[in-house]
Amino acid sequence: MARKTKAEAELTRQQILEAALHAFHVRGVSRTTLEEVAKAAGVTRGAVYWHFANKTELFFAMREQISLPLLDKGHSLILAENLADPLDGIEQSILALFQAILESERVRQMFEIIFLRCEYVDDFAGVLEELNKPGLQFLVDAELAYRRAQAKGTLRDGLDPRALAMDTLAFVRGLFHQLLASPEEREWPRRIPAMVRAHVALRRAQSPCDPAAAESAGAALPRRTRRQ
Amino acid sequence: MARKTKAEAELTRQQILEAALHAFHVRGVSRTTLEEVAKAAGVTRGAVYWHFANKTELFFAMREQISLPLLDKGHSLILAENLADPLDGIEQSILALFQAILESERVRQMFEIIFLRCEYVDDFAGVLEELNKPGLQFLVDAELAYRRAQAKGTLRDGLDPRALAMDTLAFVRGLFHQLLASPEEREWPRRIPAMVRAHVALRRAQSPCDPAAAESAGAALPRRTRRQ
DNA sequence: CATTTTACATACATGCATGGTTGTATATAC
DNA sequence: GTATATACAACCATGCATGTATGTAAAATG
Numbered sequence: 001m002a003r004k005t006k007a008e009a010e011l012t013r014q015q016i017l018e019a020a021l022h023a024f025h026v027r028g029v030s031r032t033t034l035e036e037v038a039k040a041a042g043v044t045r046g047a048v049y050w051h052f053a054n055k056t057e058l059f060f061a062m063r064e065q066i067s068l069p070l071l072d073k074g075h076s077l078i079l080a081e082n083l084a085d086p087l088d089g090i091e092q093s094i095l096a097l098f099q100a101i102l103e104s105e106r107v108r109q110m111f112e113i114i115f116l117r118c119e120y121v122d123d124f125a126g127v128l129e130e131l132n133k134p135g136l137q138f139l140v141d142a143e144l145a146y147r148r149a150q151a152k153g154t155l156r157d158g159l160d161p162r163a164l165a166m167d168t169l170a171f172v173r174g175l176f177h178q179l180l181a182s183p184e185e186r187e188w189p190r191r192i193p194a195m196v197r198a199h200v201a202l203r204r205a206q207s208p209c210d211p212a213a214a215e216s217a218g219a220a221l222p223r224r225t226r227r228q
Numbered sequence: 229m230a231r232k233t234k235a236e237a238e239l240t241r242q243q244i245l246e247a248a249l250h251a252f253h254v255r256g257v258s259r260t261t262l263e264e265v266a267k268a269a270g271v272t273r274g275a276v277y278w279h280f281a282n283k284t285e286l287f288f289a290m291r292e293q294i295s296l297p298l299l300d301k302g303h304s305l306i307l308a309e310n311l312a313d314p315l316d317g318i319e320q321s322i323l324a325l326f327q328a329i330l331e332s333e334r335v336r337q338m339f340e341i342i343f344l345r346c347e348y349v350d351d352f353a354g355v356l357e358e359l360n361k362p363g364l365q366f367l368v369d370a371e372l373a374y375r376r377a378q379a380k381g382t383l384r385d386g387l388d389p390r391a392l393a394m395d396t397l398a399f400v401r402g403l404f405h406q407l408l409a410s411p412e413e414r415e416w417p418r419r420i421p422a423m424v425r426a427h428v429a430l431r432r433a434q435s436p437c438d439p440a441a442a443e444s445a446g447a448a449l450p451r452r453t454r455r456q
Numbered sequence: 457c458a459t460t461t462t463a464c465a466t467a468c469a470t471g472c473a474t475g476g477t478t479g480t481a482t483a484t485a486c
Numbered sequence: 487g488t489a490t491a492t493a494c495a496a497c498c499a500t501g502c503a504t505g506t507a508t509g510t511a512a513a514a515t516g
Contacts, residue, residue, distance in 0.1 A: 003482040003493050012493085028347030030258040033473060046495050049475080116356070119256030120344045128344070128409055135406070163426050167399065170423070174402030178363070181356055195398070198391050202430060231463050231512040240463085261503060274465050277505080 013051045015041040020062050025109040028117040029059060029124075056123040063127075066110040070100055071134050078141045086148035087155070091200045093141075094172055098192045101179060112180050135173065139165050146203075156205050164203060171199055241279045243269040248290050253337040256345040257287060257352075284351040291355075294338040298328055299362050306369045314376035315383070319428045321369075322400055326420045329407060340408050363401065367393050374431075384433050392431060399427055 004012070019040035023032040034055060038045045052058040078093035101108045120128050146161035155161075175195060179188055232240070247269035251260040262283060266273045280286040306321035329336045348356050374389035383389075403423060407416055 003480085003484090003491090005483065006492090009493060026349070028258070028349040030256070030347060031349065035473075044495050045474090047493075050492090050494060054475085117347045117349060119258060119347060121254070121256040121259065132409055159430075160426075163423065166419075166423055167427055167430075170399050170402035170406060171395065172398075172402065173405050174398035174400065177401050177405060178398060181360055191394075195391065195394055198388075199395055202387075202395075231461090231510085231514090233513065234462090237463060263503075272465050273504090275463075278462090278464060282505085 012041065012043055012047060016043065016048055016051055016058070017062050017065060020058050021066075021106065021109055021113070024059070024062070024113045024117060029055070029113065030119060034058075059118075059124070060127075063110065063114065066107060070097065070107065071137075073100075074134075075137060075141060078138070078145055085154045085204075086145045086152065087200050087204060090142055090145050090168065091196060094168075094196050095193060097172070098175070098179070098196070102189055102192070108180070108183065111176075112183070115177060115180050135169055138172070139169050142168050154205050156203055159203060168199065240269065240271055240275060244271065244276055244279055244286070245290050245293060248286050249294075249334065249337055249341070252287070252290070252341045252345060257283070257341065258347060262286075287346075287352070288355075291338065291342065294335060298325065298335065299365075301328075302362075303365060303369060306366070306373055313382045313432075314373045314380065315428050315432060318370055318373050318396065319424060322396075322424050323421060325400070326403070326407070326424070330417055330420070336408070336411065339404075340411070343405060343408050363397055366400070367397050370396050382433050384431055387431060396427065 016037060020032075020037050023037045023040055026032075027036065032055075034045050034048050037058070038048045041047070048058070052061060074093045074097055077096055078089045080089050080092075083089050101111060114127075114131065118124060118127070143161045143165035146155060146159075146164045149155040150159075150161060175192065179192065244265060248260075248265050251265045251268055254260075255264065260283075262273050262276050265286070266276045269275070276286070280289060302321045302325055305324055306317045308317050308320075311317050329339060342355075342359065346352060346355070371389045371393035374383060374387075374392045377383040378387075378389060403420065407420065
């Protein structure tokens with residue numbers, strides 16, 4: 001057919017990416033055919049091969065487009081300056097991540113593809129390291145946040161920031177997978193914020209030997225009003 | 229060729245399962261060809277099709293054979309009676325799970341296949357529910373264990389057993405995925421037990437206003453001697 | 457000992473996904 | 487305004503994975 005203008009070409013590129021997202025989500029990465037992607041995007045395989053060298057590059061492009069903004073936001077939230085309590089930064093960044101998944105169909109589908117509909121071998125083995133990088137970044141950021149909280153006295157005594165960071169990372173990752181593995185559960189929007197807050201609350205300092213304070217700080221489902 | 233005796237047939241069945249484990253691990257489930265499995269097992273595709281209807285059934289059989297014993301062991305450990313502290317049951321069952329992965333190549337490969345080399349669509353969508361079942365079981369068991377600890381006074385005050393169980397499940401699942409995602413890390417054998425013990429230690433009761441006790445109970449890397 | 461069933465190996469038919477090639481009409485550069 | 491690069495569509499060749507059908511020799515059955 002006729003040649004398209006640059007803007008139109010970019011549009012079909014986006015349509016192909018969007019079609020790939022849905023196709024990968026429904027059929028899994030390896031079973032999806034570029035023919036399916038093309039048809040869903042309203043083009044032929046020729047167009048797909050024009051914009052992307054092969055299925056692997058299409059996958060990487062799709063993933064990158066959706067995940068990069070999320071990582072930036074999380075990183076900036078956790079280490080936000082001028083926080084009354086650095087633990088709030090940890091709490092907020094985790095909450096933001098899960099809210100993004102709960103609110104955006106696209107984001108959730110992308111993560112479902114990455115964690116449940118992709119086989120990490122051959123070309124895709126490299127993605128694993130990519131997936132670890134945000135985790136390592138969170139580990140560093142969280143440890144620093146915990147250390148700041150320790151300095152400010154908002155962290156419980158006797159806890160090691162590094163160990164806490166690893167524990168929190170495991171918690172986030174696990175909750176992540178639980179959410180992705182059972183997306184039909186309608187309680188998540190209420191349950192997840194409660195679990196995240198309970199997780200952080202376990203680590204907050206409590207006035208020693210003050211029963212009232214201990215109760216509010218250690219409660220499993222604290223109804224604290226959000227700061228900031 | 230010649231017909232084999234029943235014992236020999238069972239042996240080739242096991243060889244096929246073993247070959248499938250390795251093939252799935254190296255090439256991913258969807259990319260592995262039954263021809264590859266057959267060749268690795270020293271038979272032809274005819275033998276594979278004789279013992280298993282198709283790749284899906286082969287996958288299920290492989291998974292079931294390895295995972296069933298693990299689930300039984302974990303369940304019995306967490307709810308073991310006559311424990312001085314029910315929290316030790318939680319700790320021990322989690323430790324046993326990770327030890328199984330760290331010690332057995334077969335077990336680790338099986339989990340890597342399940343979590344990193346399989347796409348959960350079509351025939352395999354049902355596996356997701358299977359994967360959730362152990363989690364739900366652990367949730368029930370852990371909540372009960374936390375409740376028992378609460379009754380015995382070994383649990384910190386102000387904590388909700390149900391919320392704790394969900395938190396611990398998320399922690400275990402997350403640590404699980406971290407371990408599987410970076411198996412080359414040689415520190416896991418030391419790090420994981422420390423993290424598990426630190427996780428449980430955060431929830432143990434501490435004698436209020438006793439600095440010495442608080443320090444030992446809340447320490448991030450407690451060197452407690454194992455009970456039982 | 458005759459019959460049947462078992463435990464495979466071998467061969468065949470089918471479909472489909474991939475990658476490459478070619479064609480082409482138009483936007484863009486000069 | 488001409489030349490060239492662009493943005494695809496259409497066509498083709500190849501290979502490979504699956505499933506099934508058939509062959510077969512020995513074990514199991516009675």
